[in-house]
Amino acid sequence: MFIAIVEIPGPKRSREQAIAGGKASAPTYAGMKGLISKHYLNGDEGAGGVYIWESREAAEAWYTDAWWPWMEERFGVRPTLKFYDNHLVVDNAAGEVRVDGEKIELEDATAG
Numbered sequence: 001m002f003i004a005i006v007e008i009p010g011p012k013r014s015r016e017q018a019i020a021g022g023k024a025s026a027p028t029y030a031g032m033k034g035l036i037s038k039h040y041l042n043g044d045e046g047a048g049g050v051y052i053w054e055s056r057e058a059a060e061a062w063y064t065d066a067w068w069p070w071m072e073e074r075f076g077v078r079p080t081l082k083f084y085d086n087h088l089v090v091d092n093a094a095g096e097v098r099v100d101g102e103k104i105e106l107e108d109a110t111a112g
Contacts, residue, residue, distance in 0.1 A: 001036065001086040001101070002056045004063065007048040008071075008079045018042035034058025048079065052086070059083065 013021065022040040029038045036052040053059040063081060071079050089098045096103045 001089070002053040002059050003084040003086045004051040004053060004059050005048065005082045005084070006051070006071075006079050007041075007082075008046050008075050009077050010046040010075070012044050013042055013047060015042075018047065021047070032062070034061065056083065056085075 018040065029035060034054045035058065036054060038052075039050040041048040041050065051059065051062075053062075068078065087100055091098065097106055098104065
């Protein structure tokens with residue numbers, strides 16, 4: 001998997017504003033090829049999103065040269081974009097740990 005983090009500087013929005021903004025843009029991302037999930041962010045220094053992609057190639061297909069002016073037009077500021085490889089996931093909801101998508105068993109760190 002591959003993670004992209006988008007940060008949009010600005011004041012913190014109210015909970016209601018953040019939810020309304022997310023609901024308005026969610027149809028853009030629902031069912032998007034290569035996107036596993038998008039997590040909307042609302043913080044003291046602005047907003048943004050954490051995008052979980054199937055691959056770097058899938059992410060780069062979205063974050064093209066046209067993406068930057070589109071984002072600046074929508075938000076009035078230039079966002080930051082950071083890319084990360086994601087090799088290991090602790091998924092407590094599923095009760096598992098995965099390396100490159102494959103479930104693994106962990107050794108008991110307290111044993112010994």
